[in-house]
Amino acid sequence: MGENKSDVLQGTLDLMVLKTLESLGPLHGYGIARRIEQMSDDTLSLNQGTIYPALLRLQQRGWIKAEWGTSENNRRAKYYSLSRIGKKQIEKETESWERVAATMARFLTTSD
Amino acid sequence: MDWLRTLLSRCMAVFVEKKLDEELNEELGSHIEFAIQDNLRRGMSEEDARRMALKQFGGLTQVKESYRLRRGLPFFDSLGQDVRFAARQIMRAPGFAAVAILTLALGIGANTAVFTLTHALLLRTLPVRDPGELVRLLLVPIISTITFGWSPSSSPLSMRQMTFSVRSPLMPKSAV
Numbered sequence: 001m002g003e004n005k006s007d008v009l010q011g012t013l014d015l016m017v018l019k020t021l022e023s024l025g026p027l028h029g030y031g032i033a034r035r036i037e038q039m040s041d042d043t044l045s046l047n048q049g050t051i052y053p054a055l056l057r058l059q060q061r062g063w064i065k066a067e068w069g070t071s072e073n074n075r076r077a078k079y080y081s082l083s084r085i086g087k088k089q090i091e092k093e094t095e096s097w098e099r100v101a102a103t104m105a106r107f108l109t110t111s112d
Numbered sequence: 113m114d115w116l117r118t119l120l121s122r123c124m125a126v127f128v129e130k131k132l133d134e135e136l137n138e139e140l141g142s143h144i145e146f147a148i149q150d151n152l153r154r155g156m157s158e159e160d161a162r163r164m165a166l167k168q169f170g171g172l173t174q175v176k177e178s179y180r181l182r183r184g185l186p187f188f189d190s191l192g193q194d195v196r197f198a199a200r201q202i203m204r205a206p207g208f209a210a211v212a213i214l215t216l217a218l219g220i221g222a223n224t225a226v227f228t229l230t231h232a233l234l235l236r237t238l239p240v241r242d243p244g245e246l247v248r249l250l251l252v253p254i255i256s257t258i259t260f261g262w263s264p265s266s267s268p269l270s271m272r273q274m275t276f277s278v279r280s281p282l283m284p285k286s287a288v
Contacts, residue, residue: 028142048169062121
């Protein structure tokens with residue numbers, strides 16, 4: 001884990017969490033954090049703890065829901081899954097993120 | 113709608129704070145435990161695995177703190193704390209508190225009285241439709257001729273150009 005950890009924009013982290021839950025189904029916080037680390041090839045290694053305020057934020061908006069469950073090694077853990085609102089929200093968030101990314105790309109490729 | 117749900121969820125959280133705290137502790141405990149297990153599987157020693165897990169997590173206390181700030185209604189929490197603190201201070205020195213409160217009360221009272229007076233006499237506009245158009249006409253007797261005292265250079269004739277509407281004649285008794 002390198003010293004200079006790139007800061008993750010709030011909305012970005014939210015969308016990463018949503019997409020993770022969409023593709024992997026119900027998952028606990030550690031699982032989500034690991035998945036995000038793996039997907040970003042550990043270049044964007046966030047402090048795993050920052051995932052929890054994000055999870056709370058998503059829960060408060062009603063985009064995800066949490067349930068206590070038991071892990072494969074028999075430990076109680078909170079499992080998060082997408083809610084109906086959350087599923088709809090993914091589309092919107094993806095769209096707005098793509099718009100931002102496209103704009104940024106245009107800035108980065110224009111040389112003059 | 114998101115903000116409404118968030119507000120609702122924050123309000124609900126106030127009533128079950130203790131339970132939520134315990135849940136958060138357990139959840140974060142599981143997180144660290146999972147990380148340790150993973151690290152052990154990668155062949156770390158027990159001690160290294162724990163140290164690494166905590167390092168990957170980042171500050172446990174900070175996370176709990178920012179979680180709590182987001183959860184309940186921290187503004188009302190701190191407001192309550194301030195009120196309780198104030199009450200304790202008052203109980204501790206009731207004499208001093210009484211003097212302080214009295215001083216404040218007198219100060220506010222005196223200010224209000226003076227302002228009310230100033231407002232009534234100087235600041236408030238007269239109760240007419242267009243106070244800016246008000247004109248005060250004074251009849252000043254100069255050697256048996258009656259002229260308009262407020263425009264000494266102009267002859268009384270020029271005053272005919274202006275139209276006055278008399279809404280509230282304010283005549284000092286001596287002028288009549």
